[in-house]
Amino acid sequence: MSKDIxxxxxxxxxxxxxxxxxxxxxxxxxxxxxxxxxxxxxxxFDTKSLIDEIKPFAHxxxxxxxxxxxxxxxxxxxxxxxxxxxxYSPYLVLGASTITGKxxxxxxxxxxxxxxxxxxxxxxxxxxEIKIKKPIYxxxxxxxxTTQNTPISIVTFRPNSFSIVKGDTxxxxxxxxxxxxxxxxxxxNRIDKGGSKKVDLQEADFIICGGRGMKGPENFxxxxxxxxxxxxxxxxxxxxxxxxxxxxxxxxxxxGKTVSPKLYIGCGVSGALHHTMGMDTSKVIVAVNKDxxxxxxxxxxxxxxxxxxxxxxxxxxxxxxxxxxx
Amino acid sequence: xxxxxxxxxxxxxxxxxxxxxxxRSLEIENKYNLNFFDEFAVEEAIRFKGKVKDSKIxxxxxxxxxxxxxxxxxxxxxxxxxxxxxNTDLDTDDPLITAKILAGFAKKEGxxxxxxxxxxIDDENGNIGAMVAEFLKIPxxxxxxxxxxxxxKKIIVENDIEGGKETKEVQLPALLTTQxxxxxxxxxxxxxxxxxxxxxxxxxxxxxxxxAKESLDRNASKIKILSYETPKGRPPVKIIDGExxxxxxxxxxxxxxxxxxxx
Ligand SMILES: Cc1cc2nc3c(=O)[nH]c(=O)nc-3n(C[C@H](O)[C@H](O)[C@H](O)COP(=O)(O)OP(=O)(O)OC[C@H]3O[C@@H](n4cnc5c(N)ncnc54)[C@H](O)[C@@H]3O)c2cc1C
Numbered sequence: 001m002s003k004d005i006x007x008x009x010x011x012x013x014x015x016x017x018x019x020x021x022x023x024x025x026x027x028x029x030x031x032x033x034x035x036x037x038x039x040x041x042x043x044x045f046d047t048k049s050l051i052d053e054i055k056p057f058a059h060x061x062x063x064x065x066x067x068x069x070x071x072x073x074x075x076x077x078x079x080x081x082x083x084x085x086x087x088y089s090p091y092l093v094l095g096a097s098t099i100t101g102k103x104x105x106x107x108x109x110x111x112x113x114x115x116x117x118x119x120x121x122x123x124x125x126x127x128x129e130i131k132i133k134k135p136i137y138x139x140x141x142x143x144x145x146t147t148q149n150t151p152i153s154i155v156t157f158r159p160n161s162f163s164i165v166k167g168d169t170x171x172x173x174x175x176x177x178x179x180x181x182x183x184x185x186x187x188x189n190r191i192d193k194g195g196s197k198k199v200d201l202q203e204a205d206f207i208i209c210g211g212r213g214m215k216g217p218e219n220f221x222x223x224x225x226x227x228x229x230x231x232x233x234x235x236x237x238x239x240x241x242x243x244x245x246x247x248x249x250x251x252x253x254x255x256g257k258t259v260s261p262k263l264y265i266g267c268g269v270s271g272a273l274h275h276t277m278g279m280d281t282s283k284v285i286v287a288v289n290k291d292x293x294x295x296x297x298x299x300x301x302x303x304x305x306x307x308x309x310x311x312x313x314x315x316x317x318x319x320x321x322x323x324x325x326x
Numbered sequence: 327x328x329x330x331x332x333x334x335x336x337x338x339x340x341x342x343x344x345x346x347x348x349x350r351s352l353e354i355e356n357k358y359n360l361n362f363f364d365e366f367a368v369e370e371a372i373r374f375k376g377k378v379k380d381s382k383i384x385x386x387x388x389x390x391x392x393x394x395x396x397x398x399x400x401x402x403x404x405x406x407x408x409x410x411x412x413n414t415d416l417d418t419d420d421p422l423i424t425a426k427i428l429a430g431f432a433k434k435e436g437x438x439x440x441x442x443x444x445x446x447i448d449d450e451n452g453n454i455g456a457m458v459a460e461f462l463k464i465p466x467x468x469x470x471x472x473x474x475x476x477x478x479k480k481i482i483v484e485n486d487i488e489g490g491k492e493t494k495e496v497q498l499p500a501l502l503t504t505q506x507x508x509x510x511x512x513x514x515x516x517x518x519x520x521x522x523x524x525x526x527x528x529x530x531x532x533x534x535x536x537x538a539k540e541s542l543d544r545n546a547s548k549i550k551i552l553s554y555e556t557p558k559g560r561p562p563v564k565i566i567d568g569e570x571x572x573x574x575x576x577x578x579x580x581x582x583x584x585x586x587x588x589x
Contacts, residue, residue, distance in 0.1 A: 013489070072487070072488075074456070098488065099469070099486055099487060099488050102444075102445075102469075103456065106421070106453035106454075106457045107456040107457070107466065110461055113422065114548070115420060115422065116421065116451075116453055119451070135450075135557070137337065138339055138447065138450075139557060140343050141345065141556065141557075142554065142555045143551055143554050144551070144553045144554075145419070145550065145551055146549075146552055147548055147549060147550070148548060148549075149546070149547075149548050150548045183465060185465045185496065185497040185500070187495040187496075188493075189482070189493045190492065191487065191490065191491075191492050191493075192490045193490035230589075254362075254447060255362055255363075263588040273340065274339060277339065284582070284588050285560070286582070287563070297565070299560065301561070301563065301564065301586065302563065302565075302566060302581060302586075304565070304566050304578060306574060310571040311571050311574065314572045314575040318575045318576060322579060322583075322589065
C-alpha cells in the first residue's frame with residue numbers, strides 16, 4: 001500500500017500561501033520517514049509561474065490548470081481532489097484549516113468516506129501509526145488522535161503550526177487534465193475582497209492586539225504603524241469589535257479567529273478566557289496593561305504594567321530603530 | 327417549507343475540564359449550553375420562517391439524553407419541534423458517523439433548508455455541515471453572514487471567503503452554516519420557556535435511520551482518541567520594570583531579541 005502524501009496548495013491573490021509551504025515542509029519530513037513520495041497538489045488557473053516556487057519542496061507536483069478552477073468553489077475543487085486521490089491513492093492528505101480548508105475538506109472527506117482530523121497543530125508518524133495533535137475545548141485540553149479502518153486520512157492544520165524548511169528537490173511536474181463542471185445550483189454573484197492587501201490574521205508572524213483599553217478606534221493607528229514595521233497584523237478583542245472600532249475579521253478569540261503567531265502583543269486586553277483561547281498557542285506573548293492583576297499576565301511571557309498610551313509611542317520608536325539598524 | 331436545524335450541546339467555555347486517570351477520558355463540569363454558533367442557526371431559522379409562509383422549524387441533535395436541554399433552548403427561542411437522536415453507548419469521535427445519522431434523519435423527515443452552526447466550540451471541528459450536505463447531495467455554504475429569500479426555490483447568501491465576502495444564489499434544498507454577525511440571537515421569553523418545558527421531544531433510536539448498529543459504534547469509528555494531556559503552561563510572566571516607559575520598552579525589545587529570539 002502506498003504511503004504517499006498529498007499537500008493541498010492554497011493560493012491567495014495569485015501567490016502561494018505561507019501555510020502551504022509549512023505543510024510542504026512537514027509533509028516532506030513525513031514522506032522521508034515513510035520512504036514515500038510527497039505530492040504538491042496545485043489546482044487553479046494560470047498557475048505556471050507558481051510551480052517553480054514549489055519544486056524544491058516536493059517530489060512531485062500534480063497541476064490542474066483550468067479556468068474552471070480560477071476561484072475556489074467546493075464543487076469543482078472537491079471533484080478535482082476526488083479524481084486525483086482516486087488516481088494516486090495517497091495515504092495522507094494534508095491541508096490548512098483556513099476558510100477554504102474548512103469548506104473543502106469535510107465535503108471531500110464525506111465524498112471519500114475518509115476520516116478527517118481538523119484544526120490540528122502537530123503530527124507524528126511512528127511505525128505505521130499516525131498520531132495527530134489537536135487542541136480541544138479552546139485549548140484547555142490537547143488530544144492525541146489517530147485514524148483506523150481506512151486506507152486514507154485527511155488532516156488540516158492551523159497556519160503557523162510548522163516551520164518552513166526549503167528543500168533541494170526538483171519536483172517532477174505532472175499536468176493533469178480532467179473533466180469537471182460547476183454545480184449549477186450555486187451561482188456566484190459578487191466577490192468583495194475588502195482587506196485583501198493585509199497580511200492574513202491567521203498567517204501573521206506578528207500580531208498586535210488592541211482591547212477596550214485602547215479607548216477608541218482612532219487610537220488603533222499606532223497599532224497599525226507598529227504592525228507595519230514588523231510586517232504583521234492588528235488584531236482586536238471582542239469588546240473592541242462589538243463597539244465597532246474594528247471589523248469582525250480582526251477578532252481574536254473563541255468566537256473570532258484562533259491565531260498562533262511568533263509574537264503576540266496585547267494592549268489594553270484584559271485576558272478573558274474567551275480571548276486567550278484564541279491566542280494562547282502563540283509562541284511568545286507580551287501584555288501591556290495598567291492593571292497588575294489583569295488576567296492576561298497569567299498567559300504572558302513578558303508583561304509591562306503601565307499606561308499603554310505611554311508605552312506604545314516608545315515601542316513604535318524602539319522597533320523602528322531596530323529595523324533601521326538591521 | 328421544512329427547515330431543519332442541527333444543533334449540539336457543548337460544555338460551557340467556563341466549565342472545568344479534567345483528564346481522568348486513564349488519560350483517555352474527560353471529566354466535564356456540569357455546565358452545558360447550546361453551542362454558540364448554533365444559536366445563530368436557530369435565530370436565522372426563526373427569521374426565515376417569518377419570511378416564508380407555512381414554514382416549520384424542526385431542531386435535532388445526535389447526542390446523549392442530557393442534550394434535550396439544548397433542544398429545549400431552541401424551542402424556547404421559537405423552534406416548532408425537536409428530536410433527540412439518542413447516542414447512548416454509541417458516542418464516537420468520528421464526524422462521518424454523526425453526519426450520516428443526521429443525513430439519515432433529514433431524508434426521513436424531509437427538508438427544504440438545513441441550518442447549523444459553523445463549528446462546535448468543544449471539538450472545534452466544523453465538519454458536520456459540509457458532510458451532511460455531501461451525504462444528501464445538496465449544495466452547502468459555510469459561514470454565512472446574510473440570508474435573503476428570493477422565492478421558495480431560491481435564496482441569496484453572503485459568506486466569508488479568504489480576505490472578504492462572497493454573495494451567491496443558491497437553489498434549495500441547501501445546507502447553510504451560520505457565522506457570527508448574521509443576526510443577534512434572541513433571548514427566550516418566559517412564554518417560550520414555558521412552552522419548551524412542556525414540549526414533547528421524541529427520542530429516536532439511530533438504527534431506525536437506515537444505518538446498521540455496527541456501522542455506528544466505536545469499532546466502526548475511523549477516528550480514535552489515543553490520549554489527552556494538559557497543554558504545557560507557560561513559565562510565570564516576567565514583569566519588566568523600569569523608571570520610564572522608554573526604559574521598559576528598551577528592556578522588552580532586548581528580551582524579545584536575545585532571549586525569546588522573535589525579533
Ligand atoms: C460566548 C462568548 C464568546 C466570546 N468570544 C470572544 C472572542 O472571540 N474574543 C474576545 O476577545 N472576547 C470574547 N468574548 C468576550 C470576553 O469574555 C471579554 O469580554 C473580552 O475579551 C474583553 O475584551 P477586552 O479585554 O478588550 O476588554 P476589557 O475586559 O474591558 O479589558 C480592558 C483592559 O484594558 C486595560 N486598560 C484600560 N485602560 C488602559 C490603559 N490606558 N493602559 C493599559 N491598559 C489599560 C484594563 O486594565 C483592562 O484589563 C466572548 C464572550 C462570550 C460570552
